[in-house]
Amino acid sequence: MSESSLESTLKAARAAHGLLVVVDFEEEGKTFAFKRLTRAMITDMKKRMGKQPDLALEVSLNACEFCCVVGSSDYSEFAAKYPLAFCGSEDEPGVIDVLMQNARGKASIRVE
Amino acid sequence: MDLDELRAQHGQVIRAEVGGRELVFVPMSIAVATEVAARLNRAPEVALATAIDACRACYRGDATAFDETADFYPLAFSAEQGVCEQLLDLASNEIAESVKQGIRAWRGAGRQLGAVAESLLAFKAYSGGPASAKALAGALHVAEHLDTLKGLYRLHVSFMKALGRGR
Numbered sequence: 001m002s003e004s005s006l007e008s009t010l011k012a013a014r015a016a017h018g019l020l021v022v023v024d025f026e027e028e029g030k031t032f033a034f035k036r037l038t039r040a041m042i043t044d045m046k047k048r049m050g051k052q053p054d055l056a057l058e059v060s061l062n063a064c065e066f067c068c069v070v071g072s073s074d075y076s077e078f079a080a081k082y083p084l085a086f087c088g089s090e091d092e093p094g095v096i097d098v099l100m101q102n103a104r105g106k107a108s109i110r111v112e
Numbered sequence: 113m114d115l116d117e118l119r120a121q122h123g124q125v126i127r128a129e130v131g132g133r134e135l136v137f138v139p140m141s142i143a144v145a146t147e148v149a150a151r152l153n154r155a156p157e158v159a160l161a162t163a164i165d166a167c168r169a170c171y172r173g174d175a176t177a178f179d180e181t182a183d184f185y186p187l188a189f190s191a192e193q194g195v196c197e198q199l200l201d202l203a204s205n206e207i208a209e210s211v212k213q214g215i216r217a218w219r220g221a222g223r224q225l226g227a228v229a230e231s232l233l234a235f236k237a238y239s240g241g242p243a244s245a246k247a248l249a250g251a252l253h254v255a256e257h258l259d260t261l262k263g264l265y266r267l268h269v270s271f272m273k274a275l276g277r278g279r
Contacts (some may be wrong), residue, residue, distance in 0.1 A: 042187065103187045
């Protein structure tokens with residue numbers, strides 16, 4: 001995908017879905033964009049992770065796939081190659097961590 | 113109803129700014145907080161939905177604004193560092209620190225049978241005087257599970273597992 005067509009695709013996705021999380025794989029020249037996680041999706045993720053914590057990686061990858069709005073045709077291939085880019089590791093956050101952060105927003109909560 | 117009126121009526125309020133919107137919540141009663149905590153503990157897989165429902169019940173303002181914000185930023189209302197956690201903390205402000213520790217241990221144990229069993233054994237060993245956090249958590253587990261046969265079975269399994277480990 002040329003740079004200008006990628007730009008216009010991202011612009012269209014941003015218009016359709018609002019805030020996006022964009023990930024560039026520079027070596028492969030591939031860009032993915034992810035829309036926000038919905039409340040239903042987060043509830044479902046927590047439910048699955050609670051029941052089967054050993055499947056956390058799969059659940060995170062599936063959630064990213066659900067949110068992938070740009071580059072989704074190549075998602076499976078990249079998820080198999082670079083799973084930690086999407087589901088994160090202890091040291092470095094992945095796409096799912098940023099999506100979860102977005103779902104929290106910059107909330108300030110105080111008792112008065 | 114404005115903020116001063118709410119504060120006069122409820123003593124304290126929780127103000128949360130989420131996604132540029134200001135939302136006001138009034139405190140839960142101890143009974144409601146206990147019920148919410150029990151539900152969070154019983155069904156951790158639907159904890160987020162439980163937390164958001166609890167927040168909605170305490171929210172004072174335009175319901176549509178709450179639903180829109182909760183759809184957009186659901187984790188801001190969770191029981192882990194969200195509004196629900198503050199509501200639960202506020203409800204337990206009046207409770208002694210040792211009891212709070214017991215509640216935390218009870219909530220923290222969730223469905224981990226090992227942790228439940230440790231609490232139950234501490235409760236079983238309790239013989240009067242000030243109770244430890246674990247003994248209190250054990251008492252809460254008993255109270256939580258006593259009302260169903262399935263609950264009793266889970267308690268039994270916890271005991272068997274703990275005893276199997278030679279504790």
